[in-house]
Amino acid sequence: MTHKLETKNITIRFGEKTIIRDISIAVDEGELVSLLGVSGSGKTTLFNCISGIYRPVEGKVLLDGEDITGTTGHISYMLQKDLLLPYKTIEDNVALPLIIRGMGKKEARAEASKHFAEFGLEGTQKQYPKQLSGGMRQRAALLRTWMFSDNVALLDEPFSALDTITKGRIHRWYLDVMEKIRLTTVFITHDINEAILLSDRIYLMTGKPGEIRSEIRIRTPRGQREGFDLTEEFLEYKRQIMQELGEAW
Amino acid sequence: MKRKSGNTTNNIYPILSILAILALWECLSVFEIVPSFMLPTPAETVQAFVHDFGLLMSHMKVTLIETLVGTVIGISIGFLSAVLMDRWDPAYKAMYPLIVLTQTIPAVAIAPLLVLWFGYKMLPKVILIVLITFFPIVIGVLDGFRSADRDAINLLRSMGETEWQIFRHIKFPNALPNFFSGLRITVAYAVVGAVLAEWLGGFAGLGVYMTRVKKSFAYDKMFAVIFLISIISLILIWLVNVLQKKCMPWEREEPAERQRK
Known part of the structure; x- marks a missing residue:
C-alpha cells in the first residue's frame, strides 16, 4: 500500500556539512505524525526539503506514491511565526x-x-x-x-510562541478541528507533552547530522484525549521519550 | 473622547510658539530695531502677498508643473532601477556605488551647468528635480524589497508562487512605507530644486519672481514668496501623507493589544 507522504533515505548536505542523514518517514492518510527532537537536529531542513525548497543530495519525497522531490506547489507548511x-x-x-x-x-x-x-x-x-x-x-x-492543500500540512512548531494557557486551549481546539477536517499532518515540535498529546505517532529525531532514532505509536485514539496528559499511559510515553533522548545526548 | 482633548492640547504648543515668533518679528520691525525696509512686518508681508496674488499664482503654476513632471519621472526611474537592482545582482553591484557617488555632488553645484547645457526653459529644472528625487526613492524602495521577510517568501514559494507573484504580494507592499518616507523628503526638496534652477535663468516660476523682486529691493515681496514656497512644501508633504493612508489601509488599524484596553 502506498503511503500518503513518504520520504525515502533523504540526506541533505550544505557544502561539506551534512544536516540530516538517511531520513525515512511515512505518513498515512488522515494521520498526525510528530517529529520530536532538540533544536538543531535538522527538523526544519527536512520540512524545507519535503515542501520542495531544498533538493536533497540523496533520497526521494513521495506524495501518493508520486515523486515530487525538489518541486514546490504540492505541500505547504506553517511556522511558529504566523507569516x-x-x-x-x-x-x-x-x-x-x-x-x-x-x-x-x-x-x-x-x-x-x-x-x-x-x-x-x-x-x-x-x-x-x-x-x-x-x-x-x-x-x-x-x-x-x-x-x-487539504492533502498534507507540515507544521513547524506552530504553537511554541504562545503562552501556556493559550497553548492548552489551542491544543484542544486543534484536536477538535482535526477530527472534522481529517488533515494529514506532519508536526515538528520540541515539546514532549505536545507531541504525545496531539500525535498518532512520534518520530524521535536526534544527533548531528539528524537521524530518526525511533518511532513511538500512541495507542489512545486522538478522539479520546480529554485529560490524557494526566494519565499513567501519558507518563509512560514521556518516560520512554526522555530516556531515549537522554541516551542520545 | 479622551484622545481628542489630548490632541487639542498637543496642538496648542506649536501654535503658541509660532504666535510668539510672529509677535517678536512684529516688535522687531515696529520698534525699528531692524530698519523696516529691510525687515517688513508680518502684516506688510501679507499685504504684499495679497497685492501680487495673481502674479504669484501664475509663477507658482510653472514651478508646480516642473516639480510634478520632475518628480513623476524621478520616481519612475528610481522605482524601475530598484526593481532591476533587486532582481539582478550585477546591476546592484554596478549601480549602487554610482548612485551614492552622484549624491555627493551638491544640487547647487550642478544647477548652473544644467542651465548652461539645456537653456532657460523647463528642461534643466526638470532634470535637476529628477536627480534630486531619484536617490531617496531608489534607496528606500530597494531597501524595502531587500528587507522583505525571507520566511514569508519561502512560504509563498512553497505554495508555488512565481517571482512576479512574490514581488506583487510581498516585496512591493513591503517597500511602500520606505517609498512614502522617500517621497515625503523628495517633494519638499523638489520644490526647492525647481526654485534654485529658476534663479539661475528662466522666464517664469517662483525663482524667477524671487530674483526680480530681489533686484527691486522689494523685501516684503521676498518674504511673501518665501512663505509661499514653504506653504507649497507643507501642502505637498500633507498630500503624500494622505496618499500614504489611502494606499496603506492596514496601517490605520489599531493593533490587538491596544484595542483591548
Whole structure:
C-alpha cells in the first residue's frame, strides 16, 4: 500500500556539512505524525526539503506514491511565526493560496470565507493580522495552510510562541478541528507533552547530522484525549521519550 | 473622547510658539530695531502677498508643473532601477556605488551647468528635480524589497508562487512605507530644486519672481514668496501623507493589544 507522504533515505548536505542523514518517514492518510527532537537536529531542513525548497543530495519525497522531490506547489507548511502578510486582511491572507493557483480574487475570498466558522475565525474577515491575538493569528495561518492543500500540512512548531494557557486551549481546539477536517499532518515540535498529546505517532529525531532514532505509536485514539496528559499511559510515553533522548545526548 | 482633548492640547504648543515668533518679528520691525525696509512686518508681508496674488499664482503654476513632471519621472526611474537592482545582482553591484557617488555632488553645484547645457526653459529644472528625487526613492524602495521577510517568501514559494507573484504580494507592499518616507523628503526638496534652477535663468516660476523682486529691493515681496514656497512644501508633504493612508489601509488599524484596553 502506498503511503500518503513518504520520504525515502533523504540526506541533505550544505557544502561539506551534512544536516540530516538517511531520513525515512511515512505518513498515512488522515494521520498526525510528530517529529520530536532538540533544536538543531535538522527538523526544519527536512520540512524545507519535503515542501520542495531544498533538493536533497540523496533520497526521494513521495506524495501518493508520486515523486515530487525538489518541486514546490504540492505541500505547504506553517511556522511558529504566523507569516500572515500584514498588509492583507485575514480574508485575503487565507485566500492567497487560491489566488496563487490562479483563482479570481472574488471567488477565492468566497471559498475561504466558507471555512472561517469552522476555524473559530468568524468576524475577522476584514481585519488585519495585527488586530488579532496570537492564538487567532495561528488559527488563520492554519486555515491558510489548509486552503493551500487539504492533502498534507507540515507544521513547524506552530504553537511554541504562545503562552501556556493559550497553548492548552489551542491544543484542544486543534484536536477538535482535526477530527472534522481529517488533515494529514506532519508536526515538528520540541515539546514532549505536545507531541504525545496531539500525535498518532512520534518520530524521535536526534544527533548531528539528524537521524530518526525511533518511532513511538500512541495507542489512545486522538478522539479520546480529554485529560490524557494526566494519565499513567501519558507518563509512560514521556518516560520512554526522555530516556531515549537522554541516551542520545 | 479622551484622545481628542489630548490632541487639542498637543496642538496648542506649536501654535503658541509660532504666535510668539510672529509677535517678536512684529516688535522687531515696529520698534525699528531692524530698519523696516529691510525687515517688513508680518502684516506688510501679507499685504504684499495679497497685492501680487495673481502674479504669484501664475509663477507658482510653472514651478508646480516642473516639480510634478520632475518628480513623476524621478520616481519612475528610481522605482524601475530598484526593481532591476533587486532582481539582478550585477546591476546592484554596478549601480549602487554610482548612485551614492552622484549624491555627493551638491544640487547647487550642478544647477548652473544644467542651465548652461539645456537653456532657460523647463528642461534643466526638470532634470535637476529628477536627480534630486531619484536617490531617496531608489534607496528606500530597494531597501524595502531587500528587507522583505525571507520566511514569508519561502512560504509563498512553497505554495508555488512565481517571482512576479512574490514581488506583487510581498516585496512591493513591503517597500511602500520606505517609498512614502522617500517621497515625503523628495517633494519638499523638489520644490526647492525647481526654485534654485529658476534663479539661475528662466522666464517664469517662483525663482524667477524671487530674483526680480530681489533686484527691486522689494523685501516684503521676498518674504511673501518665501512663505509661499514653504506653504507649497507643507501642502505637498500633507498630500503624500494622505496618499500614504489611502494606499496603506492596514496601517490605520489599531493593533490587538491596544484595542483591548
